[in-house]
Structure formats: structure tokens, C-alpha cells
Amino acid sequence: MELGLIGLGKMGGNMRERIRRAGHTVIGYDRNLNLADVPSLQALVDKLKAPRVVWVMVPAGGPTQATIDELAGLLSPGDIVVDGGNSRWTDDERHAEELSARGIGFIDCGVSGGVWGLENGYALMYGGDPANVARVQPIFDALKPEGEFGSVHAGKVGAGHFAKMVHNGIEYAMMQAYAEGWELLEAVDSVTDVREVFRSWQEGTVIRSWLLDLAVNALDEDEHLSKLRGYAADSGEGRWTVEAAIDHAVPLPAITASLFARFSSRQDDSPSMKMIAALRNQFGGHAVESADAPQQ
Numbered sequence: 645m646e647l648g649l650i651g652l653g654k655m656g657g658n659m660r661e662r663i664r665r666a667g668h669t670v671i672g673y674d675r676n677l678n679l680a681d682v683p684s685l686q687a688l689v690d691k692l693k694a695p696r697v698v699w700v701m702v703p704a705g706g707p708t709q710a711t712i713d714e715l716a717g718l719l720s721p722g723d724i725v726v727d728g729g730n731s732r733w734t735d736d737e738r739h740a741e742e743l744s745a746r747g748i749g750f751i752d753c754g755v756s757g758g759v760w761g762l763e764n765g766y767a768l769m770y771g772g773d774p775a776n777v778a779r780v781q782p783i784f785d786a787l788k789p790e791g792e793f794g795s796v797h798a799g800k801v802g803a804g805h806f807a808k809m810v811h812n813g814i815e816y817a818m819m820q821a822y823a824e825g826w827e828l829l830e831a832v833d834s835v836t837d838v839r840e841v842f843r844s845w846q847e848g849t850v851i852r853s854w855l856l857d858l859a860v861n862a863l864d865e866d867e868h869l870s871k872l873r874g875y876a877a878d879s880g881e882g883r884w885t886v887e888a889a890i891d892h893a894v895p896l897p898a899i900t901a902s903l904f905a906r907f908s909s910r911q912d913d914s915p916s917m918k919m920i921a922a923l924r925n926q927f928g929g930h931a932v933e934s935a936d937a938p939q940q
Contacts, residue, residue, distance in 0.1 A: 645782045646671070648688045650711055651701035651729070652679040654929050655755065658762035659701065659728075659787060666786035685714055695722040697780055701755075704731045704880070712739050721747025724776050726783075728753045732884055733806040736771065740801045749776040752801060754808020755787075758928035765789030769796055769811070771803030806888070813885030813899040815855075816878075820902035822859055823919035830868065830915065839863040855923060862922035873933040874917035875909045876924060882906070 645668045649660050652674040660670045673688045674680045682688045689696065696719060700711050708729055715725055725743055727736065731752065740750040750772060757766035766787045770777060777784075777797050788795040798807045829838040843860050846852055866872065882903040889896040909917035913935075924930040 645669070646692055646697070647783055648673070648692050648696060648698040649701060650674070650685065650688070650698065652676070653701070654759060655757070655761065655766075656701035658759070659699075659755075659766065662762050662765070663783060663786045668783065668786055685711075686718060689715075689718045694720055695724070695779075696720070697724045697726065697783070699726040699728055699783070701728045704729050704735075708735070709739075712742065716743055716746055716748065719743075719746070719748050722749075724749040724751065724779060726751045726753055726770075726780060727805075728755050730754075730808070730812075730879060730881060731805050732880075733802040733809060736802040736805055740772075749773065749779075750801060751776050751780060752804040753784075754804045754811065756808065756811060760927065761787075765794060767794045767811075769798045769804045769807035771797075771799050771801050771805070771807075773801075809881045809884050809888070812879065812881040813896070816882045816885075816902040816906075817898040818853070818855055819920050819923050820898075820905055820916070822855060822923070823916035826859070826919050827916040839867050855927070858923055858926035859919065862919070862926050866922070869915075869918040869922055871935055872918040872921050873935050874914035874921070875933050876906050876917045876920040877930070878903060878906045 647663060647668060647670050649656060649670050649672045652660060652672050657679060660672050663670050671688055671691050672681045673685060677683060682691060698715060698719065700708060702708055702711055708727060708731055712725060725748060727739060736752040743750045752771045754769040755766050757764065768784055768788055770784065784795055798804050826838065826842065829835050829841060835841060842856065842863060845856055846860060862869070882899070886896060886900050886903055906920065908914055921932050925932045
């Protein structure tokens, strides 16, 4: 199968490679032409045989909107656009309507896997018309992890990004729990090797997880996280999750508290936020701030 892929950054570049390893043809475009296979969106569309499938993997908001607007003028009826970025689910309906007016299909796809996805596969949550999903299924199958799970047609347009948003909200709360436990262990004199306590939890405990494994990786690199400043950004999806909970009157005390805890990292140098920062760097390659860096 042929695929056009727009956005070849930390995730997009690895996704291109994983899809190619599965035997598919990928024509990639990026504003950084050193990463691109073609010099423009027009050239990408021209190289693909109709009916085309084009996957957009650029930052949410303005960049995604601008890319979809440009594609709307370049693609033909029967083509499909997949938005694999972290777009807000409320944007998906607008994008689908915009493209549908031109006879172009639209699928929203939440993608999880970070910098580890090339080898481990990407968990995929997608929303859209079943016929459109069936057309793109070979690409979903190439990207997903090995085995039975890791990929789901979550529902109609918007369902994929909504599911990914909730996934990220849960991720916030899980990271916060590990971070608070780590800070408490570090605070007492009786526990003399916090890193090994965390390592011991990797087998046989009910809290073992990939995030715990990544926490141990981070502690192996910097045992007391002394090289990090306790600052952790939020990608926006935690806020959207809390906003959706308010709209639907669903109580989310743990997720809401974990979002507010990140806000606290904007103030003083929070020890637990060092762990949050370390975990985000481990699983997603997100930037960290040096403990020596001047505070903003």
C-alpha cells in the first residue's frame, strides 16, 4: 500500500520506518527538507496514485489546520486524510466536514508509543467511517504492536482522539502516583536505597508497569534526579480531559489533581516533578530542564 506521511519528527520519522519495514511504500514530507522524500505537499500528492491516503503527523492546532486546509485544495474525491497528531477531538468534526464537502474522507487517530514505537509498535485509537478505516487498515496493522491488542476502531469521527485524550489523562495520574511515592521514600532516613525499592517492584507487584520500568531507567541514569529541575510541562490533553469531565459531570479527582500538580512545578523546584520530567523524557523523548538552568 502507498501512504503519504506529513511530519517526520520524533514520532513521524520512526513511523515511516516501521511502515516501510512492513513492506508498504511511504512518501514523506517535512518542512525540514533534509528529512523529506519530496520538496512540497504538491509533490507528495503528485507522487501518490489515486485514491490516496495521506497521514498528517504535525502539532495540533494551527499547524494541523493549515496542513488540512492545504490538502483540501490538493486532494481529489475518494482520497482519505488521517490526522495522527494530538488534535482536540472537537476539531475532528470540523476537519471531517471540511473535507467531506470535497468528497475526501477523514479519520482521526490517537497514537501512543513515543520514541519506543519503532521497535515496540504504536498503540492506535481511531475514529471514522468503517469503509474509510478498512482502506487504511493495512497501515494500522503495520504500526500496531505485535499480538492481538494495541489497535481499536473506537467509534465515529472524534472517538480516536477522545480515547487518546483519556489515555493521556490516566497517564498523568499514574505518573503522579509514582512521583509522589518516590518523593516520600526519598524523604525518610530509614529507606537507604530508593532506586532498588523501585526496581524490586518491577516483578510480582500490582503496581508493576512500563512506566515503572522507565522510572527505574531514569534512576539508573541519575539516582536522585539531582540533575533535573522539578519542572514538567503539560501537553494540553490533561486539560482537555478535565474540561470534558466537567462537561459530562464525570468526577476525575486523581487526574485533575495530577494536572494541578504540574502547575505547581511552575512555582518552586518540586522534587516529585523531577520524576514526572524524567518519565516524560524516558517514554516520549520530551525535553528536560537542567537543574542548573535559570528559572523562568
